[in-house]
Amino acid sequence: MTGIGRVLVAGAGWIAHRVHLPYLARLRQAGGLGELLIADTDTARAEAAAREFGARMHAGSLEEAAAGIVLVATPPSSHAALVLRALKAGAQVVVEKPLALTAADAAAVWRNSVESGLRVYPLYTSRHRPEVAVLRDAVAELGDVRQVRAAWMRRSGVPVTDGGRAAGVLWDLGSHLADLAVHLAGWSAVTGTATARHQHPSTGGQDAAAWQTVTAAGGTASALPCWHGVSAAATVDPSFPAGPVRQLRLEASWAAPGAARDEVRIDLEAEKGSVHWRTVLGWSPDRALAPAPAAWAVRDGERHVLVDAQPRDARHEYAGQLDAALAALTTPDCRAEAVRHLRAACASTALLHAMDSALSGIAQPFTTAV
Structure with missing residues (x-):
């Protein structure tokens, strides 16, 4: 540098x-x-x-x-x-x-x-977790990724800022999930159709994230109409003619009903096996409760632990x-790494924009023209 x-x-x-x-x-x-x-x-x-x-x-x-x-x-x-x-x-x-x-x-x-x-x-941020490099190497050995399921469920963690709540849970937590899906699956360009629906409406913002202490300008952040959860899916067109269609399923919640602790679940199904990750992202105090093993792969019917220990400190x-x-x-x-990173962000933005638009009840097409 x-x-x-x-x-x-x-x-x-x-x-x-x-x-x-x-x-x-x-x-x-x-x-x-x-x-x-x-x-x-x-x-x-x-x-x-x-x-x-x-x-x-x-x-x-x-x-x-x-x-x-x-x-x-x-x-x-x-x-x-x-x-x-x-x-x-x-x-x-x-x-x-x-x-x-x-x-x-x-x-x-x-x-x-x-x-x-x-x-x-x-x-x-989440792609800079040390486990992600291990996961990506494991996925690369399993061939083309056919399906990604990604979920981030918080027991309590609604943003205290007006801007964060206004963007909504899909753009807040879903941004990390979509980026990880694109990054781990190697989907640098995406085209397809998305659907989405709301889950459990806001209860008024009382369950704001305890670890966020800086409020919006003018004092306590005002409550904004929002939904605390969203479920979305995307069908991603094959990368070559006659290839398999890919599926992305995404679920996110700021305050999941009945959740005992924060949890992130990511599962990737590929040609020759699968990779699974269970963790807690961000600044959640529940990082101390994340189970081990953190990640494993399944190939030829056998389970192989990829990551055992969980990083407890978000500062890394x-x-x-x-x-x-x-x-x-x-x-x-x-320079090439900067270009790849921006390209991936354009892909995940296209996915999320279509999912966000599909919350109206109408399936939405998406494509990245970069």
Whole structure:
């Protein structure tokens, strides 16, 4: 990683306060970063963050910051627009998940990144778990993946921020699941049809995630109409003529009825066997309760343990994703990795956009044109 001049963090909310700003402040203290700027629509929050992390509050426009790298940590609805503005201003970009809320916006980010020669690295934290590399190697030995089932069920974990709840559980938890499905199955481009339905409606937001302590601007976040769960499916067209159709089934809940603890379940069925992962993602305190073995493969009727121990501390993958992001943006040899990562984000965005649209009750087509 080469030296970094000026970084602007757009958004000083929970994720920036918990992850990005501590990381960048440490990098700056170590001499790897020249200047750290923080901007937020809530100037008081930006000023407080600047004082805490030894940064400078930026009150002007994104373009006026003249930053070499812009890290977008705002509500999901603003991600694509801010990424496009940063690219137009000549900056490389790191952006929180989801990359965008529509396939068209994701494609616009891709197009502008390619045309400008500037890199965009979306942050999908879960793929930086140490188990994921082991799982992907195991899946690669089993041939073409025919079906992926992915579920993230929280016992209690509704976002406390307006922006997080407004995007909905599909874009919050489902973004991680769709990214892992695309990454593990090797589906870099997807075309097909999606369906989806709501599950268990909101109870008013009383069961907000206990580990999130920073609220929206102006004090306690207001309750927004939402559903706490969603179930979705996608039929993915074969990658070659006459090939098998692939299936993706996705389920996510912020507050699953009857759930004793948070759990993530991912199962991949391939030509020669299957791979299974049971874990807890994110900052959930239930990481300490995740069972072992964490992952196993089944081939020729025999079960083989792939990962026994569970990583209990979430800081590893959150720091790892930023290490990877900055390397992808600043190291010449990492350009191809940055392109692959952005392509995968466009694929998962297309899937989720179709699923989100299908909540209206009408099946929706999707495709990635990148």
